[in-house]
Amino acid sequence: MNKTSKDSLEKPLPTPDGDSQVFWDGLKKGELLLQHCDDCGHVQYYQQRICRQCQSVNLQHKAASGRGTIHSFSVVYRAPGPAFKEDVPYAVLLIDLEEGPRMISSLVGKDFNALDFDIPVKLKTIRVADEICLPCFELTIS
Amino acid sequence: MANSLRGKVAIVGVGQSPTGRVPGRSPLDLTAEATLNALADANMEKAEIDGVLTGNAFASSFHRFSVALSEYLNIQPSYSNTLQVSGATAGAAVNTAAAAIHSGLADTVLVACGDSLLTGMTPDMAMRAMTESRDQQYEMPFGIPVANTFAMTAHRHMKEYGTTSEQMAQVAVTFREHASRTPGAQKTELITVDDVINSKMVSSPYRKLDCSLISDGAAALILTSAERALDYTETPIYILGGGEYYSHEHIFLMPELTQTGAVNSAQKAYEMAGVTAADIDVAGIYDCFTGTVLMMLEDLGFCKKGESGSFVEDGQMTYGGQIPTNTHGGMLSYAHPGIPAAWFHFVEVVRQLRSSCGERQVDNAELGIVHTLGAGFSTQATTILGTQSTR
Numbered sequence A: 001m002n003k004t005s006k007d008s009l010e011k012p013l014p015t016p017d018g019d020s021q022v023f024w025d026g027l028k029k030g031e032l033l034l035q036h037c038d039d040c041g042h043v044q045y046y047q048q049r050i051c052r053q054c055q056s057v058n059l060q061h062k063a064a065s066g067r068g069t070i071h072s073f074s075v076v077y078r079a080p081g082p083a084f085k086e087d088v089p090y091a092v093l094l095i096d097l098e099e100g101p102r103m104i105s106s107l108v109g110k111d112f113n114a115l116d117f118d119i120p121v122k123l124k125t126i127r128v129a130d131e132i133c134l135p136c137f138e139l140t141i142s
Numbered sequence B: 001m002a003n004s005l006r007g008k009v010a011i012v013g014v015g016q017s018p019t020g021r022v023p024g025r026s027p028l029d030l031t032a033e034a035t036l037n038a039l040a041d042a043n044m045e046k047a048e049i050d051g052v053l054t055g056n057a058f059a060s061s062f063h064r065f066s067v068a069l070s071e072y073l074n075i076q077p078s079y080s081n082t083l084q085v086s087g088a089t090a091g092a093a094v095n096t097a098a099a100a101i102h103s104g105l106a107d108t109v110l111v112a113c114g115d116s117l118l119t120g121m122t123p124d125m126a127m128r129a130m131t132e133s134r135d136q137q138y139e140m141p142f143g144i145p146v147a148n149t150f151a152m153t154a155h156r157h158m159k160e161y162g163t164t165s166e167q168m169a170q171v172a173v174t175f176r177e178h179a180s181r182t183p184g185a186q187k188t189e190l191i192t193v194d195d196v197i198n199s200k201m202v203s204s205p206y207r208k209l210d211c212s213l214i215s216d217g218a219a220a221l222i223l224t225s226a227e228r229a230l231d232y233t234e235t236p237i238y239i240l241g242g243g244e245y246y247s248h249e250h251i252f253l254m255p256e257l258t259q260t261g262a263v264n265s266a267q268k269a270y271e272m273a274g275v276t277a278a279d280i281d282v283a284g285i286y287d288c289f290t291g292t293v294l295m296m297l298e299d300l301g302f303c304k305k306g307e308s309g310s311f312v313e314d315g316q317m318t319y320g321g322q323i324p325t326n327t328h329g330g331m332l333s334y335a336h337p338g339i340p341a342a343w344f345h346f347v348e349v350v351r352q353l354r355s356s357c358g359e360r361q362v363d364n365a366e367l368g369i370v371h372t373l374g375a376g377f378s379t380q381a382t383t384i385l386g387t388q389s390t391r
């Protein structure tokens, strides 16, 4: 039972689908795309074909400003599986984007002492595979 | 409510397997043993079971655990399903079994689950258990185990209401004290608030002793119609109300981090039962983490929003307090074999309502609540249980 297979050592990577391909393509250009609804004005994260507020299909992709604040956070010390062992400790963030939506992300760097609720952060994309860049965040130096 | 389950269905048998560290026993084996014990408890032959509901087991490769369990027991039910709403599966399965019986889809339903998270997992199975329950696109790439979703809600609760690590620790201390009186509990040595605070950080603000155990084990419940219940037992425990709520999938779409869908599921269950939180004598509350219990005490209506920390410090969650909770020790101290964990909350509340708990008996327990939840508060299921006199 102590055999560790190759699979369990690899981090889960997103597999873009019909809903999300454009989102992951945007990140490769450094853009965090949000969907803006032409009909009701709702702004949503993550990508899907219909507006979650009014079900309209008239959604426009627009790049987020990349500015947001930390709604909550948790520093992970115990890795969720062997693939994350090298990374601990790392901070997972719940970010409130300037445009309204909330998202999960992680902190660039390990300045955990500077972490706090409701403080500003900004987007920094991190390439984790040939075709995948993750939308991570760093603390805004004020 | 046009239609109600109130008093239509009763739990007539409960059983469990050995729990804790139980090496060399498969999830099906453990679940079958729990089932045979529940059948014996109900003085029932297995052929009388015509419905089977289970959750899935991480340490089992069967996709249809309920169907595999039926074959293992050599029974052929006319109603079966393997439910998946994470930690809320227990409550959802009991509610659904009651509905199936009330509607005539089945007469007698086995609601069972077992797993061997502690000794039966290969590394790949463990990895799957830890990561597959979060979205692979928008959550998991950031290294967010399910623990982390609960940690972030608790953290925000601390920020908004001044809840402290010491108050959360008190939950673990109380349940450990409860477990010390429960035969078969996995952890029985008493702990202090300092022990919790000094244990290793896992995912802030949660430390090791704020987190539930990892265990092997299974439990089973047998439900039948109120009409038939007295054929099996002198102390049927009736389903008086059920309610569920599924407010989001991704943690970032949880409407508010510090208030959960338990408010909604409980409201529905209380309404069906015709009772309020103040009427409840004993509770089983899903306790994957200490802070989870605090938020549930608020959302189930046992104390006001933001006041759960002092409520627990005042001893309101134990004997002599307002709502003795998890008198078996819960997932923090009794056992946490994964999805089956909340089945033990049902077993314990049933035993309390039967007045069969010996030295850990809550005085005059007539009305009980079991609340199960999962996946970063995405899934919520509440069940109100009561004795013959409350029906």
Ligand SMILES: [Zn+2]
Pocket (backbone or CB within 6 Å): A037, A038, A039, A040, A041, A042, A051, A052, A053, A054, A055, A056
């Ligand atoms: Zn819209």
